[in-house]
Amino acid sequence: MATTEQGFLIFYSKRLFISYKIKKKAIFAGIQVTQNFKLTMFYPFRPVCCYFSWIVILIFLLKPNLQAQRNYDLHWIGFSDKHNSQYSLFHPQEYLSARALERRAKYHIRIDSSDLPVSSNYIQKITASGVKIHARSRWMNGVLAVCSAETADSIRKVFSFVRETRPIGFARSPQKPLPQENIFPDADFRKNSDYYGNGSNQTKMLNTQYVHQFGFRGNGLWVAVFDGGFVDFRETPAFDSMQLKGQLLGTFDFVEGDNFVYESSDHGRDVLSTMAANVPYLFVGTAPDASYFLFKTEDEEGEYTSEEYYWLAAAELADSLGIDAINSSLGYYAFDDRKMSYAYSDFDGNTTVITKAADWAAKKGMLIVTSAGNEGAEKWKYITAPADADSILSVASVDRDGVHSSFSSYGFKNKANFRPNLAARGSQSIVASKGRYDTRYNTGTSFAAPILAGAAVSLWQSCPNLSNMGLIYAMQNSASKANEPNNEVGYGVPNLLKSFQAIHQSILEISSNQKEINWIKHQSSTRLDLLVNNQQTAEVGIKLYNDLGELLFEQQLNCKKGENTYCQVNNWAQLPVGNYYLYAKFGKSTKRFYLIR
Numbered sequence: 001m002a003t004t005e006q007g008f009l010i011f012y013s014k015r016l017f018i019s020y021k022i023k024k025k026a027i028f029a030g031i032q033v034t035q036n037f038k039l040t041m042f043y044p045f046r047p048v049c050c051y052f053s054w055i056v057i058l059i060f061l062l063k064p065n066l067q068a069q070r071n072y073d074l075h076w077i078g079f080s081d082k083h084n085s086q087y088s089l090f091h092p093q094e095y096l097s098a099r100a101l102e103r104r105a106k107y108h109i110r111i112d113s114s115d116l117p118v119s120s121n122y123i124q125k126i127t128a129s130g131v132k133i134h135a136r137s138r139w140m141n142g143v144l145a146v147c148s149a150e151t152a153d154s155i156r157k158v159f160s161f162v163r164e165t166r167p168i169g170f171a172r173s174p175q176k177p178l179p180q181e182n183i184f185p186d187a188d189f190r191k192n193s194d195y196y197g198n199g200s201n202q203t204k205m206l207n208t209q210y211v212h213q214f215g216f217r218g219n220g221l222w223v224a225v226f227d228g229g230f231v232d233f234r235e236t237p238a239f240d241s242m243q244l245k246g247q248l249l250g251t252f253d254f255v256e257g258d259n260f261v262y263e264s265s266d267h268g269r270d271v272l273s274t275m276a277a278n279v280p281y282l283f284v285g286t287a288p289d290a291s292y293f294l295f296k297t298e299d300e301e302g303e304y305t306s307e308e309y310y311w312l313a314a315a316e317l318a319d320s321l322g323i324d325a326i327n328s329s330l331g332y333y334a335f336d337d338r339k340m341s342y343a344y345s346d347f348d349g350n351t352t353v354i355t356k357a358a359d360w361a362a363k364k365g366m367l368i369v370t371s372a373g374n375e376g377a378e379k380w381k382y383i384t385a386p387a388d389a390d391s392i393l394s395v396a397s398v399d400r401d402g403v404h405s406s407f408s409s410y411g412f413k414n415k416a417n418f419r420p421n422l423a424a425r426g427s428q429s430i431v432a433s434k435g436r437y438d439t440r441y442n443t444g445t446s447f448a449a450p451i452l453a454g455a456a457v458s459l460w461q462s463c464p465n466l467s468n469m470g471l472i473y474a475m476q477n478s479a480s481k482a483n484e485p486n487n488e489v490g491y492g493v494p495n496l497l498k499s500f501q502a503i504h505q506s507i508l509e510i511s512s513n514q515k516e517i518n519w520i521k522h523q524s525s526t527r528l529d530l531l532v533n534n535q536q537t538a539e540v541g542i543k544l545y546n547d548l549g550e551l552l553f554e555q556q557l558n559c560k561k562g563e564n565t566y567c568q569v570n571n572w573a574q575l576p577v578g579n580y581y582l583y584a585k586f587g588k589s590t591k592r593f594y595l596i597r
Contacts, residue, residue: 072167074134074306075152077126078142080163082113084121089113095138099222099322107365107467114139114360119161126155126162134171134257135313139360140353144309146171168340169306172299174256175263180234181435189437191281198439199283201400202274202425207497208286208455213566214500214529216461218290222249223275223457224318225450226311226328227268228298230261236269238277238432242292247276252317253296254310264300266434270442271329273432275454283432283439286454293323303335305353308385312357318366324460325367327453328358329446331384331409333375342385347412352385362391367460367468369393369453371445372420373409383409383419393456393472394419395449396489397426402480404488408445411487421472422479423489424452452494459496463503474499507531508593509564512540512586521596528572528595534559534586541585542567547578572597 087095092111096104104111118136123143127133132146142163145152152165194200196209203209211217230251233239242248251261261268278288295317297310311328318326332354334341346352349359358368372394373384387394387409397408405427411419426448428441460471476482478499481492501507505523511533522528532540537560544553552571559565575597582593 071149072169073146073148074167074169074171075145075147075149076142076164076166076168076309077131077145077152077155077162078140078164079118079122080141080161082116082119082141083161085116085119087116089116096320097322100320101322103322103324103365106465109363109365118143122159122161125159129155129158131155135254135309137309137312137316139316139357140312144168144306144313168309169299169304170302172256172301174253174258174260177260178231178263180262183235183435185237185436187437189279189282193281195280196284197279197282199274199277199285199430202429202451203284203286203455205400205402205425205493206286206452206455207495208458210497210531210564210566211455211458211462211500214462214568216458218275218287218454218457218461221287221290221325221457221461222293222321222323223287223290223453224293224295224314224323224326225268225272225275226295226297226314226326226330227265227271228300228330229264229266229296230268230272230294231263231266232434233262233269233272233294235434236273236432237435237437238273238279238283241278241288242276247289247291249291249293250321251294251296252314254314255296255299255307261294261296264296265298267329267446268294268296269434270431271327271446271450274429274447274450275327275457277432279437282437283430286451287457290454290457293318293321297328298330303332304337305332305335305340308332308352308354308357311354311386312360315357315361315366315368319361319364323366325369325453325457326361327450328368328370328386329444329449331371331373331387333373333380333384344382344412347382347385347388349388349390349417352388355386355389358386358389358392362389362468365468367393367453367456367471369395369449369456371426371449372396372411374407374444374446375409376405376407381410383411388412388419390417391469393421393452393475394490395426395445395452396420396423397443397445397448398423398489398493399427400425402493405443405445407443408448408488411490413487418485418487418490421490422452422475423493424448424455426451455494455496459499459503462500466503474503478502504529508582508595509533510584510591510593511535512589512591514591520594525597526573528569530567530569531564532557532559532567532584533562533564535561536587537561538587540565541583543583543585544569545581545583546575547581552580 117138133143135144156162156165196203253261275285275287277283277285295314297314362368372387397405426445429447430439431442433440475494476491479491479494485491506527507529509531512535540557540559542555553569557565580595584591
């Protein structure tokens with residue numbers, strides 16, 4: 001049974017009230033029981049000599065709290081090496097999946113000693129001392145161990161291979177899984193005229209709709225969502241498509257050590273919906289066809305550095321499974337135990353545990369997207385870890401008009417790299433509702449990050465040979481502040497249409513009021529993507545001929561006034577090198593474009 005307590009004093013001119021709140025959390029047979037008590041004592045005002053009695057009582061009441069903070073039962077035990085390992089660098093298939101190895105090969109990432117699992121010989125020796133292993137870390141070479149401080153100290157003194165031990169928090173027992181509610185939502189919901197429904201602004205702000213129109217919605221990519229829980233995921237109709245298509249690939253709770261993540265918090269559910277929701281004309285996320293893993297790494301019962309180690313363990317699992325991208329709407333700088341908290345100087349991109357873990361994950365080829373933090377209007381003001389990591393994408397928040405949100409954390413002005421890197425809508429973001437076909441608002445960089453993560457994953461599908469860093473640079477170069485980055489939004493709000501064009505060189509823009517183009521070299525030999533803009537709502541006819549006059553491609557487009565309509569010449573990659581004639585008929589007017597392939 002673990003007990004946490006809080007106390008506070010209320011003073012008046014002639015009387016003293018001591019109001020002391022006690023909150024007890026106990027685990028009985030796997031069920032968490034929470035009890036709240038409030039003890040209020042009245043003392044008349046007395047001379048200083050009479051204060052001794054209530055001071056003694058106050059110290060007595062506060063003592064359990066001070067003692068509880070010292071009695072950590074979760075410790076980090078770091079090893080000095082990986083000697084006598086049963087694994088070899090020459091047989092990585094024994095500890096990395098085929099998908100993980102494929103990613104290493106694609107991006108020319110070497111298998112090194114950091115990939116080797118922790119020495120099983122070392123683990124056997126410390127478990128013989130009565131230690132329970134909660135998690136392991138091959139990147140930082142150590143384990144999360146459930147034991148007393150005395151046992152941890154003893155292990156450090158007895159075993160020469162133990163480099164360090166430190167208390168990091170409290171072990172949590174698994175909660176009783178919550179049963180799924182039987183909900184039968186009314187499918188006759190109010191539809192929006194826009195395909196993306198109520199989420200149109202946050203998706204189109206990034207020009208993600210064009211990447212989707214080009215055929216890239218995240219299909220085939222695996223995304224891990226790190227959060228504090230996914231309550232109501234199963235009762236949210238916006239995820240029906242995701243579940244029916246088998247896009248949920250796995251779950252794990254790193255805090256409690258089981259597979260049940262539909263507990264503790266609904267924050268992760270809201271985060272996920274900005275990417276995975278798929279209800280056309282109500283709410284479609286930025287990566288509706290991607291596959292997802294749900295990982296619980298946030299301890300909702302308290303703030304301790306253990307959460308950084310849970311994040312580390314989750315990132316290592318993501319790597320070994322071959323997951324492509326991680327979205328983490330989490331950030332840390334202050335903890336319940338002030339001794340664990342970080343100073344401004346610690347945000348150098350190389351110090352905090354979670355920042356190191358994020359950089360390790362990026363080094364292994366994964367795209368890491370994290371929220372910048374919501375401290376912009378608070379005393380701290382700046383980004384939280386791991387947003388200071390060198391090789392990841394940290395995301396600030398803007399409102400629906402692209403203006404920096406006042407709560408969005410700032411980067412440090414004296415740092416060489418701009419953090420946050422990019423921005424997306426986080427003020428009153430659209431998220432899916434529970435139990436019905438509807439949406440609601442939620443606010444924070446927690447939602448700016450996944451909105452951008454889903455968009456990035458969709459873009460990445462179109463260019464699988466581009467590295468994670470290449471993808472980040474492509475988005476930064478297209479962003480609204482690319483030429484004048486700052487510590488509020490970094491390079492600004494990215495334009496994924498420009499990013500796509502920079503990567504593929506495949507887009508030809510056609511407008512009813514533009515001049516004809518004479519003999520242009522189309523840069524892409526694999527794609528010809530047309531964006532047609534008509535000044536009135538009407539049909540536009542597209543035809544492609546070769547220099548023999550043979551019709552190779554034809555399509556009628558229903559164009560809306562002032563909007564871009566997408567059309568792909570789907571046989572372009574099969575056509576031989578030569579000259580081609582593209583005709584776009586706008587009513588009585590026809591525009592001709594001469595292309596060289």
